[in-house]
Amino acid sequence: MNKYLNNVLERTKKLNNNEPEFLQAVEEVLTSIEPVIDAHSEYENSALLERMTEPERCILFRVPWVNDKGEVIVNRGYRIQFSSLIGPYKGGLRFHPSVNLSIMKFLGFEQIFKNALTGLPIGGAKGGSDFDPKGKSDNEIMRFCQSFMTELYRHIGQDVDVPAGDIGVGGREIGYLFGQYKRIRNAYEGGVLTGKDICYGGSLARKEATGYGLMYFMREMLNAHNNSLNGKIVTISGSGNVAIYAAQKAYAMGAKVVAMSDSNGYIYDENGIDIESVKNIKEVQRGRIKEYINKHPQAQYKESKVWEIKADIALPCATQNDITLEDAKKLVSNGVIAIGEGANMPCTYEATQYFIKNNVLVAPAKAANAGGVATSAIEMSQNSMRYYYNFEEVDQKLEQIMVNIFKQCKNASEKYNHNGNYVIGANIAAFEKLASAMTMQGIV
Ligand code: NDP
Numbered sequence: 001m002n003k004y005l006n007n008v009l010e011r012t013k014k015l016n017n018n019e020p021e022f023l024q025a026v027e028e029v030l031t032s033i034e035p036v037i038d039a040h041s042e043y044e045n046s047a048l049l050e051r052m053t054e055p056e057r058c059i060l061f062r063v064p065w066v067n068d069k070g071e072v073i074v075n076r077g078y079r080i081q082f083s084s085l086i087g088p089y090k091g092g093l094r095f096h097p098s099v100n101l102s103i104m105k106f107l108g109f110e111q112i113f114k115n116a117l118t119g120l121p122i123g124g125a126k127g128g129s130d131f132d133p134k135g136k137s138d139n140e141i142m143r144f145c146q147s148f149m150t151e152l153y154r155h156i157g158q159d160v161d162v163p164a165g166d167i168g169v170g171g172r173e174i175g176y177l178f179g180q181y182k183r184i185r186n187a188y189e190g191g192v193l194t195g196k197d198i199c200y201g202g203s204l205a206r207k208e209a210t211g212y213g214l215m216y217f218m219r220e221m222l223n224a225h226n227n228s229l230n231g232k233i234v235t236i237s238g239s240g241n242v243a244i245y246a247a248q249k250a251y252a253m254g255a256k257v258v259a260m261s262d263s264n265g266y267i268y269d270e271n272g273i274d275i276e277s278v279k280n281i282k283e284v285q286r287g288r289i290k291e292y293i294n295k296h297p298q299a300q301y302k303e304s305k306v307w308e309i310k311a312d313i314a315l316p317c318a319t320q321n322d323i324t325l326e327d328a329k330k331l332v333s334n335g336v337i338a339i340g341e342g343a344n345m346p347c348t349y350e351a352t353q354y355f356i357k358n359n360v361l362v363a364p365a366k367a368a369n370a371g372g373v374a375t376s377a378i379e380m381s382q383n384s385m386r387y388y389y390n391f392e393e394v395d396q397k398l399e400q401i402m403v404n405i406f407k408q409c410k411n412a413s414e415k416y417n418h419n420g421n422y423v424i425g426a427n428i429a430a431f432e433k434l435a436s437a438m439t440m441q442g443i444v
Contacts, residue, residue, distance in 0.1 A: 002037050005030050008049040019102035021320060021345070025109050026053050028349060032427040035416045040435070048438055055108060057081040058101070059155055063129055065147040068137055077148055079127035079155055079163075080108035085437050088159055089125035090115055090373060092166030092195075095144075095173065097132040098319075104128060106320070107166075110344055111373070113430035114366040117405045120377040125161055127152070133168045145176035152177075153184050158191030158383070164376050165195040167319065170241060171207070175200075190383035194376035203379035205394035206372075211245025211342065212395065213371015214315065215253060216402035217363050218340045221422065224410060225361060227337070230254035235311040237261050238318030239282050239289050242342040242369065246315050247275050258309065261318065262289040265303035269296060310334040317342030325350040332358045341365035356421055367405050367426040374401045 001009075012026050030049070037043060059079040067073055078101065081089040091111040094103075104126050112124030131144055155161060165174055174195045181192055188201075196202035205212070215229070222228050232255040236243050239260045247257045256272045262282075267273065267289055277295055281287045290301045307314065307327040314336050316322045322343065323331070328351035331339075338361040341347065345365060347355070355362050375398055382388050389397075406422075412432070413425030 001031070002034050004044040004049070005034060005037050008053065011050065012053050016102075016105070019105060021102045021106040022109065024349060025106040025345060028345075028352075028423075029109075029113065029427050029431070032424040033431045036428055036431060036435070042439075043435065046439065046443060048435060051438065052083075052112075052434065053109070055080050055082045055105060056084060058105070060101070061151045063131065063144065063147050063151070065140075065144045067140055075129050075131040075144070077127070077129045077151060078104045079152060079161070080104045080125060081155070081161055082108035082124045082126070083112040083434075084123040085112070085434060085441065086116060087121035087123045088157075089161035090122035090164075090376065091125040091127070092164045093169045093173075093177075094126070094128035094166040095131045095133050095168035096128070097130050099128045099130045103320070107344055110366055112434065113427065114370045115373055116430040116433045117367055117408060117426065118370050118374040118377065118401055119404060120374060120401075122162075122373065122377050125163070126166075127163055128166065128169070131168075133173070138172070141173065142176045145173055146180040149177045149180035150184065153181050156181075156192055158189050158380070162191060162376070162380060163193055164373070165241070167240070169195075171195065171197055191380045194379045196379070201383055203375060203382055203394055204389065204391040205398065206375045206379055207241065208245040208248070208395075209375035209398055210242045210369050210372030211247070211317070212249045213374065213398055213402045214242070214246045214317075214340050214342045214363070214368050215249035216371065216399050217368040217406050218313070218338065219253060220403055220406035221361055221363050222338060224406075225420070228254070229313070232256070232312040233258055233310070234313045234315060235259040235306050235309050236315045236317055236342075237266075237306050237322050237346070238316075238343065239278055240317070242372070243315070243317035244275065244279055244282065246317055246340070246342050247273065247278070250313075250315075251275065255313065258311070259306045260289060261306040263318070264288060265290060265301055266306040266309070267292045267299050267301050268309055269299035271298065273299075307331055311336055313338045313340065315340045315342050316346030318346070319343055320345040321348050323347040323351045325354055327351065328354040332360060336360055339363065340368055342369050344369065352423060356423065361420065362423055364409075364423045364426045366430065367409050367422065370405055371398050371402055374398060
């Protein structure tokens with residue numbers, strides 16, 4: 001490995017040795033940009049990689065709130081403002097008990113590259129809390145969101161840092177967060193949060209954007225290899241925002257989704273999953289995926305991982321490190337042809353390498369799930385213009401952005417002789433842009 005790259009990797013490991021997810025994300029990027037580093041010896045003199053792997057700011061705060069029984073609960077809040085190189089910090093908020101500094105930093109780091117690929121003026125950030133929204137009443141969710149925003153508000157702003165949703169943070173939570181921000185600031189600053197409902201400044205098609213964008217990328221990738229989604233069998237992990245709209249678009253493109261999951265297990269429906277039913281269970285009733293079989297007795301429910309089901313295309317849309325090497329081997333032996341990463345870093349490093357070695361196409365998260373943040377940026381621009389596009393207008397812009405992202409990944413993979421390796425393509429395309437911006441802005 002290039003000596004400078006190796007030194008930076010060692011340094012990063014030493015400084016963050018108890019942050020495995022963050023190290024995994026950094027290692028994946030650094031090991032794939034070697035040809036660019038070889039061609040730019042000046043990067044070492046300006047400590048470009050050391051600066052790129054160090055967050056501009058990590059904010060950690062206490063979130064005290066009172067539950068319905070009158071007990072005081074204290075959670076931990078985070079906002080990692082990783083990079084403002086090409087725009088205000090931008091990235092979602094995750095509420096999940098697994099949230100810790102390592103997960104927040106990995107997500108913030110990935111976000112810088114993803115946002116660069118969109119071609120829109122947005123920097124990289126991530127935040128959240130170890131708060132678990134499962135089983136909480138609406139009032140508890142509201143009190144938690146209000147307490148969270150009572151600290152977060154001083155660090156964000158429509159030209160400073162613009163959070164959005166992620167796992168456990170959807171339209172309901174964004175509404176409570178926005179209400180509290182507006183109350184504290186005594187101003188309607190629509191662009192301070194994205195993922196807002198349409199009735200108070202949100203964008204049409206934002207809810208659908210990550211899942212739809214994933215499928216636009218998948219379509220482009222398959223086309224480039226003389227294939228298509230038509231008639232393909234698809235399995236999906238997760239049944240949240242990304243999973244539901246990826247499934248909806250997969251059907252629209254001629255594929256059949258036979259399995260979806262949540263953190264307890266998966267449903268398998270040979271005839272094809274009824275997405276409206278899943279939407280109703282998850283979005284309206286906030287229930288569990290196993291409830292699907294009550295209305296669809298032909299379907300099966302199993303407390304296991306969805307990757308044991310045979311599929312042409314697998315879409316991990318739940319969480320990080322969901323597909324391990326063992327899962328990858330199972331998928332390959334069952335004939336999978338493509339993986340579309342709807343979630344962030346859903347495949348372990350070993351799983352990704354195994355897919356690539358076995359000629360399975362991989363649509364990497366940084367590129368393939370960038371449709372969500374891209375549409376968030378379109379929401380911000382609508383807030384600034386005080387004018388709203390209709391659904392088709394936003395969807396067309398999203399599609400164009402995803403087509404462009406795929407082109408960037410393809411061109412970069414070909415330029416450095418890694419044809420068909422879009423993991424390397426995405427990392428290099430994003431890195432080249434960021435490195436240029438960093439060089440132009442001096443040592444900051
Ligand atoms: P949601 O909260 O809407 O849904 C998450 C889904 O994943 C649920 O079905 C959940 O099941 C499942 N899940 C979460 N954690 C785990 C776990 N540890 N093990 C197994 N299943 C789990 O989140 P989103 O759909 O918004 O996000 C999904 C992924 O997509 C995340 O990786 C996120 O970072 C990424 N992403 C999201 C974007 C967006 O616009 N929302 C944009 C880009 C990326 P359960 O209900 O049982 O917890």
